[in-house]
Amino acid sequence: MSETGSEQTEAWTILRMLQWTTDHLKKYGSSSPRLDAEVLLAHARNCQRIDLYAAFNEEPPEAVKAVFRDLVKRRAKGEPVAYLVGKKEFFSLSFLVNNATLIPRNETEHIITECIDRIKKNPPQSPLRIADVCTGSGCIAVTIAKECQRLGFPAELIAMDLSNEALEVAKQNIQLHNVQNSVETLQGDLLDTIPENSCDFILSNPPYISDEEYLKLDKSVRDYEPKMALVSSPSGLEIIKRLIDQATSKLKTGGWLIFEHSPMIAQECNSQLSQSKTPTGPWSDIRLVKDLAGLARVSIARKP
8 A cells, every 4th residue: 555656645544555555466366356455444444244335435544554454465475364464264153263273265165054053953851962073273163053043953062173372372262252161161172081981972173184285275275274173194094094993983873974164175075985984784774964065075984
């Protein structure tokens, strides 16, 4: 936002700032430059995005412009908007995030809908026991807890992660959404610390990116989001294989395993479930769920 030459005579109104920033971020490869500009300016101004539209002709004070300029510079270098403003919307809820956690994405919402659909079809008579493995920001566990509260279903959730830094963020989100009575956090490697035959649902957005796929990710992901939450192994399957193996004994009879994966390994995940056996027999009701782009994104299986 230059203020030299003839531009000094034209006020930097909110509308002009948004227009200039949209063009600027477009040059630096942003896929949503106008949205980025609005979110950053609303954050700098400490207001809602919708409030910007009623203030297009206003010129913000210099302090706001200075904060906004810094945010735009960092965004142009690739830093994700969610980390710049410290939050991201997921399933119509706002979650605190930082670079110890993945940024919640729309694709992960399919885990929520598939889980809640199954709870609705078989309403529990006693509290459900649900484990959210590799919880990160806690967005899955918190959202499931909120949905169960809204629907009147009793549920006890465990938000688990190997990273203590991620669990600190999850704890903040649990408090923020007032679900501390139904969600606890637990540090551990996948399901190691969970008793056998104790879970009605095991949900997870685990690391599933292969080494090759990681190199092709957007630079903003590789440079800023935690690699340990993204990359599993050269093939991307190692952690998922361990998750499936552990879930065979940790789920109750009739319990569900629902996890996200890359579309590139969807068929391998399906094959892994088909070949794996639980103590009560082969997995049943195995299916793949496609995301809004038509890509196989989530696998589901039931312990018989």
